[in-house]
Amino acid sequence: MTDNQTVISVLENGVLRLTLNRPDKLNSFNEDMHLALRAELERAHKDTSVRAILLTGAGRGFCAGQDLGDRDPRKGGEKPDLGHTLETFYNPTLRLMRDLEKPIVCAVNGVAAGAGANIAFACDIVFAAKSAKFIQAFSKIGLIPDAGGSWSLARIVGEPRAKALTLLAEPLLADQAADWGLIWKAVGDDALMSEATKTAEKLASGPTVGLGLTKRLIQAAASQDLDSHLDMERDCQRIAGHTEDYAEGVTAFLEKRAAVFKGE
Ligand code: LHQ
Numbered sequence: 001m002t003d004n005q006t007v008i009s010v011l012e013n014g015v016l017r018l019t020l021n022r023p024d025k026l027n028s029f030n031e032d033m034h035l036a037l038r039a040e041l042e043r044a045h046k047d048t049s050v051r052a053i054l055l056t057g058a059g060r061g062f063c064a065g066q067d068l069g070d071r072d073p074r075k076g077g078e079k080p081d082l083g084h085t086l087e088t089f090y091n092p093t094l095r096l097m098r099d100l101e102k103p104i105v106c107a108v109n110g111v112a113a114g115a116g117a118n119i120a121f122a123c124d125i126v127f128a129a130k131s132a133k134f135i136q137a138f139s140k141i142g143l144i145p146d147a148g149g150s151w152s153l154a155r156i157v158g159e160p161r162a163k164a165l166t167l168l169a170e171p172l173l174a175d176q177a178a179d180w181g182l183i184w185k186a187v188g189d190d191a192l193m194s195e196a197t198k199t200a201e202k203l204a205s206g207p208t209v210g211l212g213l214t215k216r217l218i219q220a221a222a223s224q225d226l227d228s229h230l231d232m233e234r235d236c237q238r239i240a241g242h243t244e245d246y247a248e249g250v251t252a253f254l255e256k257r258a259a260v261f262k263g264e
Contacts, residue, residue, distance in 0.1 A: 006033035008058070009040050014051035014204030014263075015197070016044050023059025026111060028067040034089040041096040051263050052204035053100070054196060055123060056107040065114020065137060065147075086146055090115060094148045097122050098219060101212025103203045107196035108174070108183070113137040118149035121156070124215060125199060126183035128174035129192045134182070136166045155222060156182055207245035208263035 008019040018040050020027035027033075044050045057063055071080050097104055097119075106123035113135040120126055120134070128134075136153075138145045145153065145166045153162035157180050165172060174186035187195050203211060213236040220232060240246055244264040252259035 005036075006030070007036035007040055011047075011050060013201050014049065015054050015200040016040065016047075016050045016052070017054045017056070017197075017200075019056050019058050020063050021058045022067075023057075023061070025067055025069075026061035026064035026113075027057040027059070027116070028064040029089070029115065030067045030070055031089070034093065038089075038093050038096065041093065041100060044102060045096070045100055048263065050102065051206075051208045052102055052200045053104045054107060054200040055104060055119075056193070056196070057109050059110070061110040061116075062108045062112040062120060062132065063116025064111065065116045068141070082143070090147045093119070094122055101215060102208060103200075103211055103215065105196055105200040105203065107192050108132045108134075109192060111135065111171075115147035115149075118145065118147035118152065121152045121182060122148050125203075127192060127196045127199070128177060128183050128186050129189040130174050130186050131189050132174045132186075133171040134174075134177055135169060135171045137169050139167055139169045153182075156180070205261060206263075207240075207243065207249065207261045209243045210240045210245060213240055 006021055008017075008021045010017045010019075018037065020033065020037070022028060022030070022033060041053075044053050066085070103125060104123040106120050106126040108120050108126060108128035110129065110132050112120045112128075112132065114137045117134040117136060120128075136145050136149060138149075144150065150162070150166065153165060157165070161180065164170075172180075172182075174183070177183045178186045185195075217229075217232060217236055221229060224232070245259075245261045248261060249259045
C-alpha cells in the first residue's frame, strides 16, 4: 500500500483501488491530486498485475471537481487560463481512462460535482450509493461542463436532459442517474463498497485482453459505421483468439469446470 496523501492506492486481488483523499474539501482536485491520479492510471496501463481499477472517494463525498480555493479571484492578478488547466490536468486523465484497456469500476460514495461527476461518468461500470447525487455545478460559477461531460451527457441521456442538467445545475439523485443510464446501479449505502469490490474482483479475474478489446469496441461504436465496425470486430477477435485465456475458456467449457483466466 502506498499512501501519497491525495490518492490512496492499494493493489489487492488484481484490483488497483484508488481513493481520492482530500475529504475535508470533498476530494476536490488540486494539482497534487491531479498528478497522483494520473501517475496511478499510468501505472495501471503498464503493470500487468493490475487487471481492474476501482475508483472511489474518502469521507462523505466522491469528488467536488476542481478545488475552487486554488484560484481565489479576490486576490486579483491576471485572469486564469482555464483552457490550460484542462489541457494540462483533466484532459490527459480523461484520455488515459478511456485508453486504458482494463475495466474501471467506480464507487460513487457521496456527492459528485463538476468535473467530479464527469470523471465518474467516464468510468466503465459505475455504482453509486443511493444517497449520492451528481451535480453539473459548472453553470453556478459561469463555466461550461468539462472533463468530457458535455460529450458523455449528450450521448448518454440525449440533448433535452443534458441541457437541463447542465444549464440548471440541479442535483441528480443516484436512482435517477441509474434510470437514465448514466450509471450502472444505485445500491444501498452500506452495500456500495462490497458490491463495487466484488465486481472489480470479478473483472480482475477475467480474460483481461478480451475485456480490454471489448471496451475499445464499445467506445468506438458511436464514431464509425457498421461496415468499419465489423472490420474492427474481426481484428479484435483475431487478437482475442490468440490469447491463453481464450484457450483456457474453451478448455474449461469442454471439461465442464470453471475457467481460470490469467489475463494473458
Ligand atoms: C470545496 C469544494 C471545491 C474547494 C466543497 N473546492 N472546496 C476545471 C477547470 C479549471 C477550473 C475550474 O474548474 C474546472 C472543473 C470543475 O470542476 S468546475 C466545478 C467545481 N465544483 C463546484 O463548483 C462544486 C463546489 N461545491 C459545492 O457546490 C458543494 O460543496 C457541494 C454541492 C459539492 C456539496 O455541498 P455540501 O454537502 O453542502 O458541502 P459543503 O459545501 O459544506 O462542502 C464541504 C467542504 O468542502 C467545505 O469546506 P469547509 O471548510 O467550509 O468545511 C467546502 O468549502 C469544501 N468544498 N467543494 N470544489
